[in-house]
Amino acid sequence: AQSVTQLGSHVSVSEGALVLLRCNYSSSVPPYLFWYVQYPNQGLQLLLKYTTGATLVKGINGFEAEFKKSETSFHLTKPSAHMSDAAEYFCAVMGGTGFQKLVFGTGTRLLVSP
Amino acid sequence: DVKVTQSSRYLVKRTGEKVFLECVQDMDHENMFWYRQDPGLGLRLIYFSYDVKMKEKGDIPEGYSVSREKKERFSLILESASTNQTSMYLCASRRTSGGSFFGPGTRLTVL
Numbered sequence: 166a167q168s169v170t171q172l173g174s175h176v177s178v179s180e181g182a183l184v185l186l187r188c189n190y191s192s193s194v195p196p197y198l199f200w201y202v203q204y205p206n207q208g209l210q211l212l213l214k215y216t217t218g219a220t221l222v223k224g225i226n227g228f229e230a231e232f233k234k235s236e237t238s239f240h241l242t243k244p245s246a247h248m249s250d251a252a253e254y255f256c257a258v259m260g261g262t263g264f265q266k267l268v269f270g271t272g273t274r275l276l277v278s279p
Numbered sequence: 280d281v282k283v284t285q286s287s288r289y290l291v292k293r294t295g296e297k298v299f300l301e302c303v304q305d306m307d308h309e310n311m312f313w314y315r316q317d318p319g320l321g322l323r324l325i326y327f328s329y330d331v332k333m334k335e336k337g338d339i340p341e342g343y344s345v346s347r348e349k350k351e352r353f354s355l356i357l358e359s360a361s362t363n364q365t366s367m368y369l370c371a372s373r374r375t376s377g378g379s380f381f382g383p384g385t386r387l388t389v390l
Contacts (some may be wrong), residue, residue, distance in 0.1 A: 174319065199378065208283070208369055208381035209322075255321060264339070267312075267379060271321040 167192045167258045171270035179278050184228075184243040186273050188256035191237065196260040198239040199267070200230055203253045212254075215239065226250070251277045282306075283382035285370055291388045298357040300385050302370030309375055311353035313337075313345065316384070317369040328353055329375075360389045 172187040190195040190196055197216050201209040210211040213224025230241045239256060286301035291343075304311065310329050314322040314337075324337030326345040334345050342364060347355045355362055370382040 201381075206384075208383045209371075209379075210381070211378050213325075214378055265375075266324060266327065269314075269322040271319055 167196065167260050167268045169256050169258050169268055169270035171254075171256050171273050173273055174271065175274045175276060176279065177276040178246045180248055181245050184241070184246045184250065184275065186241040186254050186256075186275065188230075188239045188241065188270060189237050190239060190256070190258045192258055192260045194260045196258045197230060197265075198230075199257040199259070200224065200228070200239075200241050200257045201257060201269075202226075203255065203272075205252075209255065212241070246275075246277050248279070249276050251275055283370055283372055283380050285368075285382040285385050287385050288383060288386075289386050291359050291390065292357075293390050296357075296360050296389075297333050298387065298389075299371075300355040300357075300368055300387070302353045302355070302372075302382055303351055304353075304370075304372040304380070305351065306372060306374075306380065307350065308372040308377075308380075309350075310373050310377070311347065312371040312373075313343075313353065314320045314371065315339070315370045316369055322369065324326060324354065360387075362389050365389045 168191045170189045199214045200212040213222045215222045215232045223229045229245045253274045257267045283304045312327045313325045328334045328347040344356045368385045371379040373379040
């Protein structure tokens with residue numbers, strides 16, 4: 166069975182600082198990995214996804230993530246935080262036999278201060 | 280512009296009422312999903328459907344049922360609402376091998 170662990174329910178950064186949101190996964194088969202963002206009172210929006218191929222994945226709004234199989238990690242980064250990045254971020258994994266379901270982490274709320 | 284819409288953004292119901300949450304997608308996706316989102320628990324899958332009239336239980340189906348009579352529409356039903364079903368409900372759809380698109384969510388309060 167697949168599972169996702171997001172370290173830190175809240176992360177605070179200053180505007181212009183590096184953003185690092187951590188995600189570790191567990192999967193018995195090569196996984197598909199996703200990061201979603203949720204702005205207040207909205208649904209989830211796909212930031213980026215890893216399926217196969219290049220392990221460094223670039224997404225929208227300047228975010229990127231690197232799939233590291235040896236560390237079972239898929240951390241999300243952005244070189245310079247912007248106030249508009251304040252939101253909740255969810256890591257998700259999909260894999261295994263049969264119907265493919267998304268399994269989500271518990272989310273990390275990113276706070277950006279001026 | 281692709282879209283998943285949910286019938287209500289906010290809903291207040293009383294304990295014991297029957298509640299219908301509707302979801303419509305315009306992308307001709309085979310698969311549709313209902314999740315509930317609670318603080319500290321992330322998103323948990325309630326039910327999903329991979330075709331018209333087909334439904335499968337997710338991780339927390341107790342107290343819920345679903346209906347999919349048309350490809351574009353997936354309904355979540357709370358047969359007898361309870362206070363522990365107060366939550367944010369999110370609908371999503373996707374193709375078999377694609378990423379999921381989410382609706383804006385329905386915040387349900389059961390009094």
